[in-house]
Amino acid sequence: MERPAGTARRAAPAAQPRPVARPLGWLVPAVTVGGLVPAVVLVMDALSGALGANPIQRATLQTGLLTLALLVLSLACTPARLLSARLSPSGRGWTWPARIRRTLGLLAFGYGVLHFLIYLFDHGFTLSAMAEDVVKRPFVTAGFTALLLLVPLALTSTSAAVKRLGFARWTRLHQLAYAAVSLGVLHYYWGVKKDHTPPLVVAAIVAALFLVRYLMRKPARTGRQGRRASGPTTP
């Protein structure tokens, strides 16, 4: 499913005078498989009893962390590309981060859904209990909203959707990811009883990624109109 976009985008550099000897065809499949490894390990852990005395809680925690980790990775793609372009002598930088961004984002969404399903299972699939939680507890509200924000992003993750929406509108829509990750970090912070170091580390990473975007938004695009378009990318 990732292939068409990848190959389409690859066609451009291939036609340029410098033929690239690395097709990178392995990249997206590798990221997909690598990203699914924790899901497989989780299932194996659950079956072997390695999740310990409170397996539901373990699985909830791990899928939550995976969601956040993959979301942060997907949001690191653009800053990584921008930084690499700035640092490379040719000014071209890496292209691969852009190619795995969608895969990472979809994996994050997948783990987010899994996290939510385990939470629902934990509450016996009683929607009233869930609704009460969402309304009454900011900790749950933040996490639930973050997941809701990811739904339209997952639905418009196809190349067809980019075409249908137009790149500018699609980009604006996908800036919801900034809100989602911020709410995700808040959810993580509120969920920790004591020792807030890990959520603060994640918050610092996210802040650093936002900062890179902000500082480098001008060189982000070539051409004048791009400058205007990149304005709203700043959170």
Next chain:
Amino acid sequence: MSSPNDQRSGAEVPETTTPPAPNTRREFIRSAGLFTATVAGLGGGLELLTRRPGAGSPGVGGAEAQGADAFTLPNRPLGPYDTNEKVTPWAQSTTYNNFYEFGTDKGDPARLAASLKPRPWTVKIDGEVRKPQTVDIDTLQSWFPLEDRIYRMRCVEGWSMVMPWLGFPLGALIRRLEPTGKAKYVQFTALYDPKQFPGQRGRVLDWPYVEGLRLDEALHPLAFMAVGLHGRVLPGQNGAPLRLVVPWKYGFKGIKSIVRITLTAEQPKTTWALAAPDEYGFYANVNPAVPHPRWSQATERRIGELGRRKTLPFNGYAEQVAGLYRGMDLRKFY
């Protein structure tokens, strides 16, 4: 790739539609290698970042704990305070612990408990008592006949266990100390020693851990001092050598590894009530009607079960202890 030909004749490359065979094979092997490396790197990296193998997996708790799995309680009639609910197995009750002195992860206590040396151990008794003294733990526990108590334990986090404690009633100890007329509360202090408690090297909580009870709560026959579990000496991760058990309150009230007992006129400033007063009150009675700010307390998961069960007021001990709180607003005094 290193051949100058490649670079020089870049423009001609598209003309040859199929690259030479050896190149394809080399390319394939290279791609396969990069594929594998990426899968391993991303998969492994995510595992390292997020996986917390649960306590209770084989090996945790040591060989001694494994052997103890086979241990069963001696057949004896249930006592007046015992529950007949299924007892949580040793393997789970000794590997799934909140004991922040060792670390915030529930597996930390079992993993690190060997650093705690429960003998020799002394307990200092002071404050509003006629017999202040410092007493060796073996002497202290020899004062009382040890008895079994099978109690439900409800953690504030929403899980519960059934624990077969071994120990003596706290009331018996308090009476032996002869409280003065000024004594209104009992304050317990846990060991502070970062050499034995690696978790105390950070300031996750304000060490040492302090807990407390009102004197009438402490004198209630359910309030218990445990020195054993499952008929065995209390393991380090469960609070060796001496811990408090107050079954109608959330588990964090049951302070572990006690070194000091002080009778006071003032309500003690307890660790969790200082750390997060809006979440953990001094009374901390199990109350399904008063939610934690982040979760409901209406239900709980009994360790070993997948579903949830309804939480009972005072953890099912309402009949015995509700009278202690007559006239109090337990939403305010949570």
